[in-house]
Amino acid sequence: MVKKKKFIAVIGGSQCSSQEVKLAEAVGRELARQGAILVCGGLGGIMEATCKGASAEGGTTIGILPGDNRHAANSYVQIPIVTGIGYARNVIVVKSAQAVIAIGGNYGTLSEISHALQNNIPVIGLNTWSLSRKGQPDNSIIPAQNPTEAVDKALNLATS
Amino acid sequence: MVKKKKFIAVIGGSQCSSQEVKLAEAVGRELARQGAILVCGGLGGIMEATCKGASAEGGTTIGILPGDNRHAANSYVQIPIVTGIGYARNVIVVKSAQAVIAIGGNYGTLSEISHALQNNIPVIGLNTWSLSRKGQPDNSIIPAQNPTEAVDKALNLATS
């Protein structure tokens, strides 16, 4: 039954480096190999690369779109969710997951990291944001050194 | 590829009659038999009955939840989308579908019918609301006499 599978969000920019594309695709492949369902924002860049990787291994891919057009989803999204609520949809991307893997990313990704941490959803980071507040480091983002480690950590922490 | 499949929303109350439960379950079965993916609000009543029917025929079921808890989904939802935006999620239920089947329903269902019509998403009605404005009937809700007719009409109109 699909519901027993784990839902993992992968977040990152629609603009990203070619190295990040490789990381994202590897994360997608590994998630699918381990039987997880991929949740993402449904657009290009990191989102597309991760969906491509997951699809190549027969995984399921969900794209939670900001706009009104299902055809805006990248071509590897199997389940487009059409929100029409703009970047407020970032909240839904993370809430629909039991753990989040962040790869690089811009301010949109940072908003997703923040919403995840606010909701006690674990965040694993691959070369992404780091945080400090009032001058003290905040180590809530769990670092990973490579895609396999990121996926292993995400699946271990995806217990809620 | 799943994306080529048609996405059909089934909407109706979490409170409903036993006759409506039967209609909903039959709609779910027929959608799954014809290869469509079911989108709904993920909770009880009509939503649960439709998911049960679709699951019995091996279909895919998506539940777009109003709250923060994935475990609030009925037990036949395979893909819970956790929005946390309350009944504003009604907009997402209909926008994520290419056609909508309404069964009975209360004001929440009426809001979904309205959002669908506002977005030019076809609405098929099974014993549901009827509308008139400024004293003139509005016949935008397409009537169906039974579950099979509702599903056939929805799939024929789900072209966008």
Place this chain on the structure above:
Amino acid sequence: MVKKKKFIAVIGGSQCSSQEVKLAEAVGRELARQGAILVCGGLGGIMEATCKGASAEGGTTIGILPGDNRHAANSYVQIPIVTGIGYARNVIVVKSAQAVIAIGGNYGTLSEISHALQNNIPVIGLNTWSLSRKGQPDNSIIPAQNPTEAVDKALNLATS
């Protein structure tokens, strides 16, 4: 103190007849005369006419905008709320009010009526939608014959 004032939403189409414009402007004037604060969707048509009327009498006008641009508000909106969530903002228009006056309107207005009724927020209708479900009339929309009656009824019912 402003908070003790009553918040009344006026809803209706951005496209409307010249007769409806007159009704809306009269509703806005009367709301302001009676000290209520106007909530609306912030755009043209009924929304603009009502804001114009309220402003002419020194009232306060709030426009809850669907898009990202505060300058999309009509020129009589004093307090633009920029939601960026599209027509999901219809829910916020009605929830921010203690009673709702509907004038004419299309499917967007119908969605607002539905969300209001779902939330037990009274709806007063001036030549607007009428509803029936499963063949039985639903008389939840309280009719008014003219702007003054609509405002009086709205203020009397705005107790929550």
Place this chain on the structure above:
Amino acid sequence: MVKKKKFIAVIGGSQCSSQEVKLAEAVGRELARQGAILVCGGLGGIMEATCKGASAEGGTTIGILPGDNRHAANSYVQIPIVTGIGYARNVIVVKSAQAVIAIGGNYGTLSEISHALQNNIPVIGLNTWSLSRKGQPDNSIIPAQNPTEAVDKALNLATS
């Protein structure tokens, strides 16, 4: 005309230190003195202190609430906006402002900072989060040393 006034959001935690309460109240006072309209999340802590300060100087206060209950607003909110969309309302708090002042804060505040920066809305920080990505400092949050400097910078940058 109110619309010509500047709208400034003040963001920060519902839990905060007594020193932060003083900062927030001073920011609220200064915003009101300079004729700005205060936008906030409408609840306690930093939000309440800022509204208290603004009210004491005759300013206007808007509280954009996450829940369904207008009475959840702190007692200094004059204009409660009832969203019912949970913490997705954070997006609306920042989009409704032309500049944002962050005081301390937790992950919810960080999500608001992120959404503001994503939308090119200037963020002024008073002892709040600092950011770096991929090991490089991101200096997008403009530091201020005291409430007056924060308000002056916010008003100077609130040009859109």
